[in-house]
Amino acid sequence: MEASLRDELVRLFDTKLSRQMLLNLETCSRCGLCTPACHAYASMPLPKYAPAFRAEVVRRIYKRYFTALGRFAPVLGEAKPLTDAALEELREAAYSCTGCRRCMVYCPFGIDTQQIMSIAKLLLIGAEAAPEILSLLADVSISKGESIETFKEGFLQGIKRLETQVVARWKVEAGTTPIPTEVEGADMLYVALAGAHSIIPAAVVFNAARENWTLSFFEAVNFGAFVGDPGKTQLILDRIVREALRLGVKEVCICECGTAVRVAKQLSGTQPFRVVSLTEVHARYLREGRIRVKKLPGSHTYHDPCQIARNGGVYDEPRAILGRIVEDFREMSPDPKYNWCCGGGGGLVAMGEDTLDFRMRSSRVKADQIRESRADVVVTACENCHTQLENINAHYGLGKEVKFLSSLLADALVAP
Amino acid sequence: MATLNYLILVPMVYVAVAVFVCGTLWRVFRLLRSPRLATPLAIYPVKKPGWLYAAGDALLLPTVLRHNPLLWLALALFHLGLLALCIGHLELVADIRWLQIVPHAIFLGKGAVGLAMFVCLLYFLSRRMVSPTKELSVPEDFLLLVLLLLTVLFGAQMDWARNWYDYSTMSVDDYRAYLWSLVTGKPSIASVEGAGHSFMLVVHVFFANLLLLAFPFTKLMHAIFTFALNRIRRG
Numbered sequence: 182m183e184a185s186l187r188d189e190l191v192r193l194f195d196t197k198l199s200r201q202m203l204l205n206l207e208t209c210s211r212c213g214l215c216t217p218a219c220h221a222y223a224s225m226p227l228p229k230y231a232p233a234f235r236a237e238v239v240r241r242i243y244k245r246y247f248t249a250l251g252r253f254a255p256v257l258g259e260a261k262p263l264t265d266a267a268l269e270e271l272r273e274a275a276y277s278c279t280g281c282r283r284c285m286v287y288c289p290f291g292i293d294t295q296q297i298m299s300i301a302k303l304l305l306i307g308a309e310a311a312p313e314i315l316s317l318l319a320d321v322s323i324s325k326g327e328s329i330e331t332f333k334e335g336f337l338q339g340i341k342r343l344e345t346q347v348v349a350r351w352k353v354e355a356g357t358t359p360i361p362t363e364v365e366g367a368d369m370l371y372v373a374l375a376g377a378h379s380i381i382p383a384a385v386v387f388n389a390a391r392e393n394w395t396l397s398f399f400e401a402v403n404f405g406a407f408v409g410d411p412g413k414t415q416l417i418l419d420r421i422v423r424e425a426l427r428l429g430v431k432e433v434c435i436c437e438c439g440t441a442v443r444v445a446k447q448l449s450g451t452q453p454f455r456v457v458s459l460t461e462v463h464a465r466y467l468r469e470g471r472i473r474v475k476k477l478p479g480s481h482t483y484h485d486p487c488q489i490a491r492n493g494g495v496y497d498e499p500r501a502i503l504g505r506i507v508e509d510f511r512e513m514s515p516d517p518k519y520n521w522c523c524g525g526g527g528g529l530v531a532m533g534e535d536t537l538d539f540r541m542r543s544s545r546v547k548a549d550q551i552r553e554s555r556a557d558v559v560v561t562a563c564e565n566c567h568t569q570l571e572n573i574n575a576h577y578g579l580g581k582e583v584k585f586l587s588s589l590l591a592d593a594l595v596a597p
Numbered sequence: 598m599a600t601l602n603y604l605i606l607v608p609m610v611y612v613a614v615a616v617f618v619c620g621t622l623w624r625v626f627r628l629l630r631s632p633r634l635a636t637p638l639a640i641y642p643v644k645k646p647g648w649l650y651a652a653g654d655a656l657l658l659p660t661v662l663r664h665n666p667l668l669w670l671a672l673a674l675f676h677l678g679l680l681a682l683c684i685g686h687l688e689l690v691a692d693i694r695w696l697q698i699v700p701h702a703i704f705l706g707k708g709a710v711g712l713a714m715f716v717c718l719l720y721f722l723s724r725r726m727v728s729p730t731k732e733l734s735v736p737e738d739f740l741l742l743v744l745l746l747l748t749v750l751f752g753a754q755m756d757w758a759r760n761w762y763d764y765s766t767m768s769v770d771d772y773r774a775y776l777w778s779l780v781t782g783k784p785s786i787a788s789v790e791g792a793g794h795s796f797m798l799v800v801h802v803f804f805a806n807l808l809l810l811a812f813p814f815t816k817l818m819h820a821i822f823t824f825a826l827n828r829i830r831r832g
């Protein structure tokens with residue numbers, strides 16, 4: 182590796198050294214308690230998949246460039262310089278971690294391996310060794326934010342085509358638009374994903390609850406967060422923040438996308454609007470009696486998306502919803518905080534076929550858990566999880582049905 | 598030999614304590630100086646008051662108890678032993694009246710504390726020799742455990758001798774005279790020189806010095822950082 186690149190990477194590393202990060206880097210006692218917590222390790226017991234081992238890949242470089250012991254007695258901590266081989270290790274460590282933070286629940290100190298992996302991801306970006314597809318997708322999102330006008334027409338036409346499907350499932354009063362856009366002063370801005378499945382059921386429920394809502398021009402998904410680029414993450418989020426401010430909404434509701442929910446909740450800053458997940462909004466409608474539902478037949482279980490549940494605190498809402506709309510609900514994990522990650526987060530699903538093999542091998546424990554739940558339908562509230570669960574379902578021949586919580590709720594709606 | 602004893606028992610102790618105090622303060626200062634991320638990094642559900650749960654996590658290690666009860670037992674014994682030894686050493690420096698609210702002989706446990714810690718350390722060391730903890734371990738981990746083991750072994754040896762085989766060539770007052778002379782800045786090793794256990798003492802102090810020197814530069818800092826990190830996890 183060229184000296185200039187190395188210096189640049191060390192500088193990048195330095196930008197990540199917040200107080201929390203220093204604590205994460207300097208506290209690990211390598212006790213190994215976190216080892217069985219990681220689904221990758223639990224599915225494939227190789228040392229390199231142990232959380233602390235991944236973290237150590239980053240820590241070794243940290244020691245070499247930022248600590249006294251690493252500089253003067255590198256052998257004690259196995260401090261290592263940044264080399265091309267080290268980059269390869271960083272890549273393997275970071276892109277086999279989904280950022281589920283289950284290991285954090287086991288650690289006696291609460292060391293955040295996802296945070297540590299964010300350094301690895303940033304260094305890979307700096308060395309232009311990050312997965313191209315993720316960087317590319319992030320750039321597309323950003324450029325969309327810069328030139329709304331050019332894609333607006335096409336977007337609106339696409340939405341128009343969905344409206345008949347929305348009305349087919351829930352009649353709206355004459356004069357109201359089934360999928361409103363650009364409504365200034367709306368109460369809620371709904372940020373969906375590209376794809377009818379993210380828009381139609383949500384619209385049906387909003388209309389049934391007589392929500393004063395408007396659909397965002399942008400997609401919620403944040404590829405900047407997947408690739409681990411703080412600047413791009415913020416730029417992608419800022420498009421939505423600006424739109425919400427322009428329309429003057431009270432709430433920004435993020436669709437079923439775990440990363441988007443977490444990023445929007447945690448990085449929007451202090452704003453005149455609140456950020457909520459679609460699941461929370463739906464639970465509220467039921468609580469306030471704004472929608473009426475019937476119970477659907479069949480046995481259902483719920484997969485907690487890590488970024489919404491363990492890392493976002495939305496545990497009760499999906500259960501409250503399911504309790505109202507399905508006859509037979511079965512937990513897959515006795516304590517949802519310990520629910521296994523699906524194995525698709527951290528950008529792995531977004532990288533598609535390239536990661537499929539690893540995703541399937543690392544999700545053996547998830548497949549077992551689903552099988553043992555003995556439910557026919559696996560419900561979840563995250564796009565990534567949904568894709569991954571479908572892959573798992575096919576790969577392990579589980580014979581389940583995988584459904585979005587929002588679409589299940591739309592199915593359960595009854596007329597008032 | 599006498600010079601070497603003196604070097605270990607006096608100047609090296611001063612240096613070790615100075616490095617320990619300054620180094621630790623420096624590490625904490627460096628932490629406080631670094632920018633604090635505003636993003637919440639908690640694991641949910643969060644319970645209030647967060648600081649209380651965080652302190653509970655740091656002091657009682659509930660996650661270890663849940664996932665590895667044997668390790669928890671060893672960690673609990675080891676760290677409680679450490680606490681008892683800290684009290685013992687403080688009392689060796691001077692009479693501390695409030696510690697004697699429950700009257701006890703100096704050095705709690707009649708030698709059992711040292712033995713328990715020794716066994717725990719052997720267990721920690723053996724854990725590191727088998728997969729998957731083996732692959733996680735770096736030389737620092739072994740070095741610290743060996744240092745602790747040696748410090749505890751030689752220290753406990755003096756305690757055991759007094760308690761178990763009635764071999765007290767040095768009394769509490771002898772140790773106290775030496776330590777008090779260090780505290781007051783008029784170092785004298787006369788009271789602990791030439792006795793049957795002088796060699797033990799020198800070796801014990803030597804390894805203890807190394808531990809103090811290592812503290813600010815190694816993962817031993819977890820003793821302090823655990824509170825801050827657990828606070829973050831508790832939101």
Ligand code: SF4
Binds near residue numbers: 231283284285
């Ligand atoms: S965050 Fe999840 S995937 Fe990453 S190391 Fe921890 S348990 Fe494994």
Ligand code: SF4
Binds near residue numbers: 209210213216287292
């Ligand atoms: S549980 Fe925590 S301290 Fe122990 S090895 Fe894992 S990250 Fe390190």
